[in-house]
Amino acid sequence: MKKINKVLGLLLIVLLVTGVWGTTALAATVNDDQTITLKIIHTNDIHSRYTYSAQNNTLGFAKLKTIINQETPDLVVDAGDIFHGQSFATIENGGSIAELMAAVGYDAMAPGNHDFNYGSARLLQLGTMANTKILANNVTYSESGNLFFSDDYLIKEIVVADEVIKIGVFGLISPDIYSDTAPANVAGLSFGTQESVIATAQQAVAALEAQDCDVIVALTHIGDSDNGTLMRSDAIAEGAPGIDVIVDGHTHDVENRDVNGTLIVQTGCYFGAVGEVEITLKNDLALAARIDSAEAANIGVVPAEATAEIIATEIPAEVISSEDDILAENLIAEINTEAAPLDDDALVAAVADIQTDQAAVSYTVVSKTETLTTVAQATDDVIPADPTVAALTAAIEAREDPIKKQVVGNTPVKLGGSTDNIWQDVRLGELNLGRALSDSYRFVTGAEIAAENAGGIRAQIPAGDINKGQVIDVLPFGNYLVTKSVSGADIKKMLETSIEIGINNQIANDKNDNSWPGNSGSYLQWSGITAQYDLAKPIGQRVFSARVGGVDLDPNRSYTIACNNYLATSSDYPGLKTAAIINEYSACDEAFISYLQNAGHDRFMAAINNANVTKGTAPQPASNPQPAQSAQKKSANNPRTGYGPWPWTMMLRSVAYLAVW
Numbered sequence: 060m061k062k063i064n065k066v067l068g069l070l071l072i073v074l075l076v077t078g079v080w081g082t083t084a085l086a087a088t089v090n091d092d093q094t095i096t097l098k099i100i101h102t103n104d105i106h107s108r109y110t111y112s113a114q115n116n117t118l119g120f121a122k123l124k125t126i127i128n129q130e131t132p133d134l135v136v137d138a139g140d141i142f143h144g145q146s147f148a149t150i151e152n153g154g155s156i157a158e159l160m161a162a163v164g165y166d167a168m169a170p171g172n173h174d175f176n177y178g179s180a181r182l183l184q185l186g187t188m189a190n191t192k193i194l195a196n197n198v199t200y201s202e203s204g205n206l207f208f209s210d211d212y213l214i215k216e217i218v219v220a221d222e223v224i225k226i227g228v229f230g231l232i233s234p235d236i237y238s239d240t241a242p243a244n245v246a247g248l249s250f251g252t253q254e255s256v257i258a259t260a261q262q263a264v265a266a267l268e269a270q271d272c273d274v275i276v277a278l279t280h281i282g283d284s285d286n287g288t289l290m291r292s293d294a295i296a297e298g299a300p301g302i303d304v305i306v307d308g309h310t311h312d313v314e315n316r317d318v319n320g321t322l323i324v325q326t327g328c329y330f331g332a333v334g335e336v337e338i339t340l341k342n343d344l345a346l347a348a349r350i351d352s353a354e355a356a357n358i359g360v361v362p363a364e365a366t367a368e369i370i371a372t373e374i375p376a377e378v379i380s381s382e383d384d385i386l387a388e389n390l391i392a393e394i395n396t397e398a399a400p401l402d403d404d405a406l407v408a409a410v411a412d413i414q415t416d417q418a419a420v421s422y423t424v425v426s427k428t429e430t431l432t433t434v435a436q437a438t439d440d441v442i443p444a445d446p447t448v449a450a451l452t453a454a455i456e457a458r459e460d461p462i463k464k465q466v467v468g469n470t471p472v473k474l475g476g477s478t479d480n481i482w483q484d485v486r487l488g489e490l491n492l493g494r495a496l497s498d499s500y501r502f503v504t505g506a507e508i509a510a511e512n513a514g515g516i517r518a519q520i521p522a523g524d525i526n527k528g529q530v531i532d533v534l535p536f537g538n539y540l541v542t543k544s545v546s547g548a549d550i551k552k553m554l555e556t557s558i559e560i561g562i563n564n565q566i567a568n569d570k571n572d573n574s575w576p577g578n579s580g581s582y583l584q585w586s587g588i589t590a591q592y593d594l595a596k597p598i599g600q601r602v603f604s605a606r607v608g609g610v611d612l613d614p615n616r617s618y619t620i621a622c623n624n625y626l627a628t629s630s631d632y633p634g635l636k637t638a639a640i641i642n643e644y645s646a647c648d649e650a651f652i653s654y655l656q657n658a659g660h661d662r663f664m665a666a667i668n669n670a671n672v673t674k675g676t677a678p679q680p681a682s683n684p685q686p687a688q689s690a691q692k693k694s695a696n697n698p699r700t701g702y703g704p705w706p707w708t709m710m711l712r713s714v715a716y717l718a719v720w
């Protein structure tokens with residue numbers, strides 16, 4: 060499309076006659092006005108929601124297959140975070156999802172951060188099982204700098220009405236989310252920097268243009284964050300011009316916008332919709348034919364009669380020798396009847412292109428539109444489930460069923476937050492589920508304190524019997540427990556940091572935009588420690604009371620803390636990160652199951668009912684004490700947790716030890 064003034068109809072005709080490409084399936088459509096429409100079907104952030112459910116707003120792979128059968132797209136892609144998220148996927152380390160992807164017929168995907176959750180080696184296997192190219196041009200081996208995934212690009216050749224259109228696809232993952240998976244999962248790999256990723260995108264565009272792609276698609280697991288510091292897909296559109304469509308993912312947004320001439324699309328998340336981009340192209344011959352005389356003057360088009368002479372003199376004999384005079388005559392006839400011809404210089408350039416680069420760009424994108432098919436629209440009469448994919452889905456469910464259905468415990472109340480949005484609830488406050496999980500980590504390890512990061516908790520559990528599948532849905536990462544020895548002073552810093560993250564999460568939630576902090580998932584759910592904090596106090600000085608085992612936290616003493624191996628390396632908690640590992644234990648889901656089966660009802664109920672870290676009012680200096688009643692009133696006003704007042708005697712004691720910090 061960039062070569063429009065240089066390579067016109069002549070070149071197109073030569074290419075068609077000489078037939079430099081083989082044939083592939085016809086999918087694109089030729090419209091009445093001779094334009095050609097290509098279709099791209101795309102998904103993102105499915106997080107293993109594999110099946111159709113109107114109630115859960117998931118469309119599922121069987122209906123996606125039907126959409127593909129109905130629409131006959133030229134390209135089917137996913138923008139990442141597909142292999143992981145629910146027990147259906149994790150029981151088989153993503154293999155179940157890969158099988159369904161292969162049945163659906165994806166061409167390519169960008170890897171999401173969660174796609175690395177089974178380790179980078181497993182992700183390579185999953186790509187093979189899914190028969191889908193995984194594309195991420197910025198994921199390299201740290202040492203060699205070589206690409207980690209085996210393909211740098213997908214170039215798909217579409218034959219339509221005897222013409223060939225090349226779609227070039229490359230992929231990117233945000234460099235900001237390198238640490239959004241356990242370090243072992245991405246060990247030895249680099250995701251680059253925000254700057255280097257833009258340079259990588261520029262190189263990819265140049266490489267695909269050099270291979271004469273008519274349409275360039277970027278698969279990006281980057282997203283539409285309004286955080287202000289995290290990379291946005293806009294930066295790719297602005298920094299690497301020439302991309303026709305960015306199929307985006309990661310931030311779970313619905314995107315459909317033009318940035319710097321690039322269409323950026325994203326479908327939301329959890330299979331709530333399937334996207335379809337229609338790209339309409341006009342070949343340059345047809346475009347040239349439409350140029351009126353005024354435009355022709357601007358770009359230096361010469362009269363048709365002159366063209367025959369130029370062709371006769373400028374095209375080297377070897378180019379047309381095999382076709383002899385018939386080809387030359389055809390060329391001249393075509394150009395004279397259908398197109399405003401090239402000027403002299405352009406024709407010479409075109410001839411040079413023929414000699415050096417037979418597959419030159421010869422189409423122009425004239426429009427791009429995005430349409431979503433939502434779950435509500437995908438009713439059985441309009442989009443019935445594809446029987447083959449439905450049968451495969453049922454077969455996978457059947458083989459997993461005995462594992463998932465095993466009852467491992469019971470809860471008299473829902474374990475979760477005040478809404479059905481666990482992702483949000485667990486980042487905004489302490490939940491009974493978070494306390495129970497953390498208590499299970501102490502139960503299994505014997506640690507004094509335990510913490511679980513909000514990002515590690517991915518589902519809630521309704522009241523009633525708890526089965527193994529539900530536990531895996533809550534803790535799908537396959538993380539394992541570690542214990543570390545951390546000073547009381549560092550534990551206090553962890554409390555302060557988590558409180559600050561929670562405040563920033565609340566601000567983002569109140570704004571209801573995409574400004575969630577990058578570390579929103581580092582908000583902590585605790586066990587084994589009780590603490591109170593005062594939001595009127597400055598950052599880092601809000602915790603005015605902390606007790607472990609009923610005794611005030613001693614900043615100079617070391618405490619054993621249990622947490623998952625991911626949190627143990629979090630840069631949000633340097634004191635925890637740098638502490639040496641004392642011991643490693645079983646997987647987190649196994650720990651919770653053991654707790655449900657062995658810790659006893661009383662301990663479980665105490666954990667879910669008793670708040671640990673609560674809002675309050677710091678006591679005034681002892682010289683000017685406030686009435687206890689007033690302090691109690693303020694400390695009891697947290698509607699989310701609703702815990703009891705801070706005893707006055709304890710406040711006085713906390714004043715004393717606060718001086719130590």
Ligand SMILES: [Zn+2]
Pocket residue numbers: 140171172173280308309310
């Ligand atoms: Zn993601």
